[in-house]
Amino acid sequence: MSLFLRDVEVDGRPAAVRVAAGVVAAVGRNLKPGSGDEVVDGRGGALVPGLHDHHLHLLATAAAASSVECGPPSVADAEGLRRALARMSATLPEGAWLRGVGYHEQVAGDLDRRGLDALLPDRPLRIQHRGGALWMLNSAALALVSPALDDSADVERDESGTPTGRLWRYDTRLRAAILSAPPDLAAVGARLVSYGITGVTDATPDLDQRSVDLLTGAVLDGSLPVRLQLLGWSDPAGLPRTVRIGPRKLLLRDHDLPRLDELADAVTAAHRQGIPVAVHCVSRESLLLTLTALEQAGPAPGDRIEHAAVVPHEVRSWIARLRVRVVTQPGFVRDRGDDYLTDVAGDDLPYLYPYATLLGAGVPVAPSSDAPYGEIDPWAAMATAGDRLTRRGTGLGLDERVPAETALAGYLSPLDTPGGRPRTVRPGALADLCLLSEALPRALAEPHAGLVRMTITGGVVRYGS
Structure with a gap:
């Protein structure tokens, strides 16, 4: 059976969309439903590709519950x-x-x-x-x-x-x-699709076989109804088609940073296998070490920096020159900002979780949650990206504000190219879709999770009706 969504907004224009065999079959203003179509009345709401969370930890999110x-x-x-x-x-x-x-x-x-x-x-x-x-x-x-x-x-x-x-x-x-019962990934999957999320990158380093089996099993049985990219696993054998291997996660421990030659050798080893790297950087020191190692080893397409929590202005052009992507967490400004104001060193405070100035320097940037260490709701993150206000209402890094449209574009970028060109609703595209209750301009004026009416993954309705 195909799915027919009528009276939806696509790219700012009224349209109807037919979904069949897991892909968008047709998009047009004058489309009519067929006799076998299941019809959904969009009531003028925006139909966008399903959102992607570019950095979270699924098993830890499940365990946190x-x-x-x-x-x-x-x-x-x-x-x-x-x-x-x-x-x-x-x-x-x-x-x-x-x-x-x-x-x-x-x-x-x-x-x-x-x-x-x-x-x-x-x-x-x-x-x-x-x-x-x-x-x-x-x-x-x-x-x-x-x-x-x-x-x-x-x-x-x-x-x-x-x-x-x-x-x-x-x-x-x-x-x-520690022998413990497997965490409830179905509950995590239900939360993800309730936010319109249809794809995630699990950034947990050094996953073991049991963890990969839990994650892939949940994808196969539908309890985790999203497309999944893994940064902590390197063997594609036996993975479902909706699970892919991403860049190799290199976790820098700030209490025990590696030597420059050790990090450069790790980058080189990954690149020789045709694998980009995703380097965890939450301090000024780890970021400078990483950029120097990438300079020494030579960057590769797909290299990315996770968090980039402290980025001095003079470093941003260096990141751009290396063509490295940044996966950031704008929601931390709200969740942790009041503590940052008292805990973070004064010379680092102006450079926390940059967004606008990285984009201005030509660095591709994508937002993410880092759940469970950050709030998983992408719409809350879009709102914070736009106002940069802490829970107590204090502005933090106001020059880093970006419009909600910009943050949404980051959530719409592909899993393998965070911060790249946003995916669109077009014929032939995977039918991973999010239907909102409002047209896009109105929805993004005050983004919140209640806007999500329906989430579709692979042509199957996973949330809403």
Whole structure:
């Protein structure tokens, strides 16, 4: 059966669209539905390609749904954190792990195993810092994962060499040590399509086989009804056709940055295999190191920088000259901006999460959520890209504001070319579509998720009716 969408706005003009066999079959003002068509009345709303989130973490997003929120605005202080942990603990069977997310030091300082023992001593507890890089474990949890701990700088130790319970970038190694039920990817899939998202790039580095099997299985059975690109996996064998391999994720640990020659060699090795790189850069130091390594190794089409959280003005032309793409998170300005104003060094504050000036320098830029570490709603990110206001209403980097239309164009860029030419609704294109309740100019005047009426992936309605 084909799908016929009448009275929709396409590229600013009234039109009707027929979808058949998973693609857009026809677009025209005078199209008429056929006898076998399922007709949808668009009521003048805009029909755009499905949005793409160019950087998130699917399994972590799914796991966050069953975790305790451990930071603002849900938790304000140590006593509030203790109560939140106790409430969740009371619902769990004896010996079960308790997982917390979103912690920030303003709640109870720098937590280690002793601090966590004081909050919850009687079951294994792990809490993730809101930045995603740091896990903090209590003594009960640390005892269980001790065989997985290595001698790297990722394991913080005290003067006697005993682990403090603070583990950096340890997700993959912890996953192997903690037996837990698979997270609910169907719930994540439902959220994604409710926002009009039909494609995502999972930016989790160093995925293991179990994780890839979970993700691809969810794509195959339809519980994750999106097209998927993986940055943390390199073997295309056995992947569904809706899953592709992206650039190779190179995760720079700011507490233990690699030497320049090590990073340049990693870039060169990927390029020799015909694979671009996606380099995680959240500090000025990591960005400068990355650009120098790309200069030394030689950039390749498709190379990208994840986050580009701190970009001094004089560096932006360097990024443009290397033809490197930037995948940014405008939503962080709202979600974390008030903390940035007090926590970020004064010489970095003017350069946080640039957007407009990168575009002005000729750098392709695409927005993303970094979920679960950022809000997954792309329409909220578009609004923040346009006003650059924190939760308390303070402007942060107002010269980096871009119109909602510009941010939407970034969400419409292909998974393999973030920040490239936006996809369009045209004959022959994949029928990954998002129907809005308003025409586009009115919708983008005040973007919000409630505008999404219907989401279609591969010609199948995944959200709305």
